[in-house]
Amino acid sequence: MTPLLFSLYTSTSSADILLNFRTTFVSTSGQVVYDARSICVHYVTTWLFVDLIAALPFDLLYAFNVSVYFGVHLLKTVRLLRLLRLLQKLERYSQYSAVVLTLLMSMFALLAHWMACVWYFIGRKEIESPGSWDIGWLHELAKRLGSPYVLSTLVPASDSSVPANSSQWNLSEVGGQGSWNSSQYNGNTSGGGAVAETTPGGGSFGVLGGGPSMRSSYVTSLYFALSSLTSVGFGNVSANTDSEKIFSICTMLIGALMHAVVFGNVTAIIQRMYSRRSLYHTRTKDLKDFIRVHRLPKALEQRMLEYFCYNANTVKLLKDFPDELRADIAMHLNKELLQLPLFESASRGCLRSLSLIIRTSFCAPGEFLIRQGDALQAIYFVCSGSME
Structure with a gap:
């Protein structure tokens, strides 16, 4: 380890020990603990001993030509235990395929490095x-x-x-x-x-x-x-x-x-990363096969493809969320519409209910939104574009 890296590691390890005495933790009951004394006791009884050994300046022994036994070198391996704490913190990002893929390849590279050291x-x-x-x-x-x-x-x-x-x-x-x-x-x-x-x-x-x-x-x-x-x-x-x-x-x-x-x-993660794209291409192919089998007109085919490509199916995406959370998300998505003078006198509860039944539609150029004589089943607001 170069002197610069040694100094950087020693300073960051020492700063990490001090910060851990002021870092909150989650108790076994699932509550965040803010009490300073409880934080100190928790850190002293868990990771303090490991962090102190990992922060020992072993390289200073070589700088002053101090003879050390082989067992002292094994104390450096205690630093690897800190990887366990890092893995626990990265667990919350396990739903991201790229993070898991990077973590697996990093572990493989680390194992190869250890094997190379033993081989030498x-x-x-x-x-x-x-x-x-x-x-x-x-x-x-x-x-x-x-x-x-x-x-x-x-x-x-x-x-x-x-x-x-x-x-x-x-x-x-x-x-x-x-x-x-x-x-x-x-x-x-x-x-x-x-x-x-x-x-x-x-x-x-x-x-x-x-x-x-x-x-x-x-x-x-x-x-x-x-x-x-x-x-x-x-x-x-x-x-x-x-x-x-x-x-x-x-x-x-x-x-x-x-x-x-x-x-x-890695194979499963890569397949999962491209699963949504594969589903999109599959649905597009099914739609094109439907148009080809039924010999739909070119203009109608273009309208169907444009609607499929540009329409955001918000209802399907939000259906698994609870009503309270869906209402907050819907109000954020439709906040410009709900700020119109028409809704100035409406209460917040009314606006939340309205936001849940608002549907976004995409109309291709030349498409008829409603024809003369049709029964009006909804109120339409033009958010972008123009209509005649």
């Missing part, structure tokens, strides 16, 4: 292993890119042939130079390579350097993870050691599950 971790451990360093996928990638791993041998300053205030480094390419045993070295190493103790010349230490860049290694790891999860598996990045093969098997099993869960839902 396994490859790095195989490089540091004396029995499988020359067959791991990272070794194969280094050979193809022309950047082999290099074992830098450090002769301690206590050696009689080296001055007390200096260290001597001997570089040798990893490959064909006997065996070496992996061990930890307490000294600081430049470049962050793995440290190994060489068997020949006892007392010397080696730092594993060189190899492909971190960017190239991550891109290759992500490529392998995605190709395995999607059941493509081109084979140009393959598992060679037992550890890599076991991880590949697990990745394939997870990929099969992801196909059933993620991609199955």
Whole structure:
């Protein structure tokens, strides 16, 4: 994490903790709680501990060269628990297909990123292993890119042939130079390579350097993870050691599950996104088939199609709402009409009742709204356009 991103994350996490002490919540009875003390107690007993661990400045330990154990790194995974809270908040948008689709693809990308990190971790451990360093996928990638791993041998300053205030480094390419045993070295190493103790010349230490860049290694790891999860598996990045093969098997099993869960839902969501459009085209086709079978005149056909395309069926859309809500919506839709001088003396209850029985009609050019001698069954108001 760059210093800028680290500072941004730390500041936003700290601000989020402070804001959560002043953020209302919904109780089990479904009521919004505004009491400050209840909010504090609720936050302390739920998410405060997780947020505090997630906001710990782990990167400062590296900035000051503080040695940390492997278990400390696992505390970073607590930050992933905050995703659960995000998912709970996004649940209210689950009726929007685009939101669910974006969420599913984001989860798939996150899983691929985790798989890529584990794949690189396994490859790095195989490089540091004396029995499988020359067959791991990272070794194969280094050979193809022309950047082999290099074992830098450090002769301690206590050696009689080296001055007390200096260290001597001997570089040798990893490959064909006997065996070496992996061990930890307490000294600081430049470049962050793995440290190994060489068997020949006892007392010397080696730092594993060189190899492909971190960017190239991550891109290759992500490529392998995605190709395995999607059941493509081109084979140009393959598992060679037992550890890599076991991880590949697990990745394939997870990929099969992801196909059933993620991609199955993606297919259903895409179909749902286009269901209304498909229904519209189906109804249009049925109308055209009706016109063709009954051989309706061209002018009548044009009027029917224009009415179907431009008429908004408000009654059908609002029929599932309660009467109180339908009345408010209808008053808003017909507010210009209800502001006419004809309705100035009408009460609000009368206007609400009238708004529920108002129907919007679209008349194509040349169409007769009412003919002479017809019984008048409604009052017509011209909202737009003109008539003779």
